[in-house]
Structure formats: C-alpha cells, structure tokens
Amino acid sequence: MRISEILKEKRSFSLEFFPPKLDQPMEPLMDTIDHLERFKPDFVSVTYGAGGTNKGRNNEVCINILERGITLMSHFTCIGNSREDVRERVTRYVNMGAENILALRGDLPEGWTGTGGYYTHGNDLIAAIAEHFPQLCIAGSCYPEKHIEAPDFASDIAFLKSKQDNGAEFFVTQLCFDMEAFERFLDMARKAGVTAPIVVGLMPVLNKNGVIKMTSSNGCAIPPELQTLIDKYGDDPDEFRKAGKEYTKDLIYRYLKTDIAGIHMYTLNKYKDISEIIDDTGIANA
Numbered sequence: 001m002r003i004s005e006i007l008k009e010k011r012s013f014s015l016e017f018f019p020p021k022l023d024q025p026m027e028p029l030m031d032t033i034d035h036l037e038r039f040k041p042d043f044v045s046v047t048y049g050a051g052g053t054n055k056g057r058n059n060e061v062c063i064n065i066l067e068r069g070i071t072l073m074s075h076f077t078c079i080g081n082s083r084e085d086v087r088e089r090v091t092r093y094v095n096m097g098a099e100n101i102l103a104l105r106g107d108l109p110e111g112w113t114g115t116g117g118y119y120t121h122g123n124d125l126i127a128a129i130a131e132h133f134p135q136l137c138i139a140g141s142c143y144p145e146k147h148i149e150a151p152d153f154a155s156d157i158a159f160l161k162s163k164q165d166n167g168a169e170f171f172v173t174q175l176c177f178d179m180e181a182f183e184r185f186l187d188m189a190r191k192a193g194v195t196a197p198i199v200v201g202l203m204p205v206l207n208k209n210g211v212i213k214m215t216s217s218n219g220c221a222i223p224p225e226l227q228t229l230i231d232k233y234g235d236d237p238d239e240f241r242k243a244g245k246e247y248t249k250d251l252i253y254r255y256l257k258t259d260i261a262g263i264h265m266y267t268l269n270k271y272k273d274i275s276e277i278i279d280d281t282g283i284a285n286a
C-alpha cells in the first residue's frame with residue numbers, strides 16, 4: 001500500500017530495521033521481525049548501507065518483508081550511484097512489488113566530499129525517482145535541529161520545501177530529543193509551505209554509546225533530562241536501559257501531543273525492549 005494513503009486515514013506506527021553486515025547471519029533479524037510482526041506496523045523501513053557495503057542485504061531483507069505482506073519503505077541513497085544505477089536499482093525494487101521509497105542523499109563515507117554518484121542531494125534524487133517511477137510513493141527526510149552540514153535553518157527548510165515540490169509525499173524526521181526544537185521546526189516548516197505529513201523518526205534510548213554516537217554525529221542536542229540519565233546510569237548498562245525505556249515512553253507521549261503524522265521507531269534490530277515500549281505506550285493501537 002502507498003503510505004501516503006495510510007497517512008490520510010490515521011496516525012501511523014512503523015518500525016525500522018537495518019540489514020546485517022555481509023559477514024553476519026540473517027537469523028537474528030528474522031527473529032526480531034517475527035517477534036515485532038504481531039504489532040502490525042503500518043509499514044516498516046529497511047536501511048541502505050553507506051558506501052554500498054550492504055546493498056545486497058538490503059534487497060534480501062526487502063524481499064522478506066514483502067513476503068510477509070507488510071508494507072515496505074526501503075531507504076535508498078545517491079552514494080556511488082550513477083544515473084543508470086539509480087534507474088536499474090529502483091526498477092528492480094519496483095519489480096519486487098514495493099510501493100514506497102525513502103529517497104536520501106545518504107551518509108558520506110569518511111573522507112568523501114560528495115556522493116560519488118550522479119545525484120548530489122536528496123531533492124534531485126527525489127525529482128529523478130518521481131519522474132521515472134510515478135507509481136512509487138516517495139518520502140524524504142527532514143531535520144528538526146537542521147542538518148549538521150546546513151549553514152542555517154532557512155536554507156535547510158528551503159531544501160525541504162523543494163523535496164515536496166519535487167515529488168516527496170511525506171517526510172520522516174531525523175531523531176530529535178529536544179521537543180522545543182521540534183515544535184519550532186514544525187512551525188517553520190509549515191510557514192515555509194511544507195504541507196506534507198511529517199512522521200517522527202524515534203530513537204529508543206537503550207544504550208549510552210548508541211545515543212551519544214547518533215546525537216553527536218548528526219548534530220542533535222542531548223537535553224538536560226537525558227544528560228542526567230547519562231550521568232546517573234552511564235556506568236551501568238542495565239540501569240541505563242531501564243531508565244532509558246521510561247525516558248523513551250515519555251518522549252513518545254510528548255510527541256503524540258504534537259501535530260505529527262506518525263511515529264517511526266528504530267528497532268535497532270532488537271525486540272524485547274522495543275516490544276515493552278510499544279505495549280506500554282499503546283502506540284500500535286492508536
């Protein structure tokens with residue numbers, strides 16, 4: 001199903017998985033999906049390896065999701081893809097039966113200054129996919145705390161608007177723990193004419209290093225409450241996870257009070273804590 005159609009009817013609840021590295025087995029991920037399938041997510045996304053290291057695994061996981069009858073949205077990036085590569089890979093993806101795609105520039109591999117491919121940014125990739133694959137529902141990404149490379153908010157939001165103009169039908173946000181920043185962003189985007197639904201990308205707080213790595217590499221703030229958690233339980237992974245789950249649930253409640261189109265939760269390929277968060281907050285039944 002096209003996700004844009006789902007978003008017309010309800011607030012979505014969705015999950016994100018990443019393919020295992022090439023030398024890792026598929027079973028743990030399959031086991032995770034087996035466990036999380038019962039929540040009947042409106043869709044699931046599958047990430048796409050930077051530098052193309054696990055593109056093959058992305059395909060495998062996508063096929064599996066479709067075989068399960070779950071609505072799929074694969075990530076797809078410009079990194080290292082010529083014009084022909086994009087045409088070929090997206091054609092293969094459409095032929096699998098997929099109807100949705102998250103079109104991204106992608107993370108630049110260490111030392112790179114550009115995508116090393118024909119397209120240079122999310123917005124031109126979106127335009128190309130929209131032109132050649134009108135049957136696909138295209139999503140783009142957006143940045144409540146602005147993209148780390150963007151010089152200012154105004155330009156980042158102008159590029160966001162151009163993604164919509166180029167054919168993106170909805171957006172998924174970067175992780176954001178700072179609710180005030182999020183509300184400001186939402187306001188700015190709407191004022192700039194971004195009318196498409198905005199689904200929140202949500203990173204569960206389960207592991208100190210994961211949180212620090214993702215926030216610092218993406219230029220996201222660690223609000224005082226989260227910093228307190230790090231200071232208090234940083235040396236005790238179990239206690240951190242316990243407190244982090246409560247923090248995550250609270251974050252979800254706060255997001256649900258805002259004008260968002262859905263919650264897209266990173267599963268980090270784990271199911272126990274994720275299931276607990278979904279059960280306790282009831283987000284799967286909203």
Ligand SMILES: NC(=O)C1=CN([C@@H]2O[C@H](COP(=O)(O)OP(=O)(O)OC[C@H]3O[C@@H](n4cnc5c(N)ncnc54)[C@H](O)[C@@H]3O)[C@@H](O)[C@H]2O)C=CC1
Nearest residue numbers: 104105106107121122141142147149150156159172173174
């Ligand atoms: N937010 C999300 O849900 C997800 C984000 N990502 C990551 O997000 C990152 C970037 O992907 P996108 O959002 O597609 O990047 P993007 O191309 O939209 O933006 C990247 C940077 O370039 C600037 N920019 C955008 N269009 C431009 C243009 N036409 N000319 C000059 N500058 C422009 C932006 O302000 C930003 O600083 C990657 O690191 C990707 O892997 C990955 C998965 C999901």
Ligand SMILES: Nc1nc(=O)c2c([nH]1)NC[C@@H]1CN(c3ccc(C(=O)N[C@@H](CCC(=O)O)C(=O)O)cc3)CN21
Nearest residue numbers: 018047107174175201203209210211213214218266268
């Ligand atoms: N810049 C950027 N690149 C991405 O690939 C990306 C985003 N942002 N934001 C949205 C989603 C979220 N993604 C991710 C990817 C990894 C972790 C993470 O915590 N990884 C852990 C390892 C997890 C594990 O293997 O158990 C880490 O320590 O890197 C979180 C969110 C991928 N996506």
